Amino acid sequence: MSLTAILCGAIISNVFYTRLDKNRILAHDTRMSIINHLRTHKSVTKQDINEGLKLNNKRTTYHLEVLLQANILGRSSSRQSATYFIKNDPPDIVRKIINPREKIYTVITDNPGIHYNEIKRTLGIPQTTLSKNLKNLLKLDEIESKQDGSRIRYYSTERTNK
Numbered sequence: 001m002s003l004t005a006i007l008c009g010a011i012i013s014n015v016f017y018t019r020l021d022k023n024r025i026l027a028h029d030t031r032m033s034i035i036n037h038l039r040t041h042k043s044v045t046k047q048d049i050n051e052g053l054k055l056n057n058k059r060t061t062y063h064l065e066v067l068l069q070a071n072i073l074g075r076s077s078s079r080q081s082a083t084y085f086i087k088n089d090p091p092d093i094v095r096k097i098i099n100p101r102e103k104i105y106t107v108i109t110d111n112p113g114i115h116y117n118e119i120k121r122t123l124g125i126p127q128t129t130l131s132k133n134l135k136n137l138l139k140l141d142e143i144e145s146k147q148d149g150s151r152i153r154y155y156s157t158e159r160t161n162k
Helices: 003-019 029-041 046-053 057-069 092-097 100-110 116-123 127-139 157-161
Strands: 043-045 073-077 082-086 143-148 151-156
Touching (some): 029 043, 029 046, 029 057, 029 082, 029 127, 043 046, 046 082, 100 116, 100 127, 116 127, 116 151, 127 143
Antiparallel strands (some): 043 082, 073 082
């Protein structure tokens, strides 16, 4: 590959990453899966991520680059391979999302009968993250939902068991 092609690729990728909205970076399921994988495994190679999440190399490379450019992940390289890890001081948007289940549960406990849009607006988290975590909380019987007209309201089972 020529030097011109490499430089053009670097310029194009920098334009792409600077245009990518920080809030949308973590709205992608694959990137959230990578972050969650890194939370449990601390420091892993790209191959570990591919095998652990059943992703192909091209897809993993793309999403790791997005997370690196957003300053969410760090990379340490050796001769054999690069190792990826969550940075010690990730951007504010990551702190909001990195442990959403507890935050969602707290908002529901503090605001009995709260509905989906109120939770989303309160926490400022992506819709996919909220939906998945609500489903998990419902499966774990930590919360319950009740239909109220066209809205579904959420309650802590702790409140309803008292």
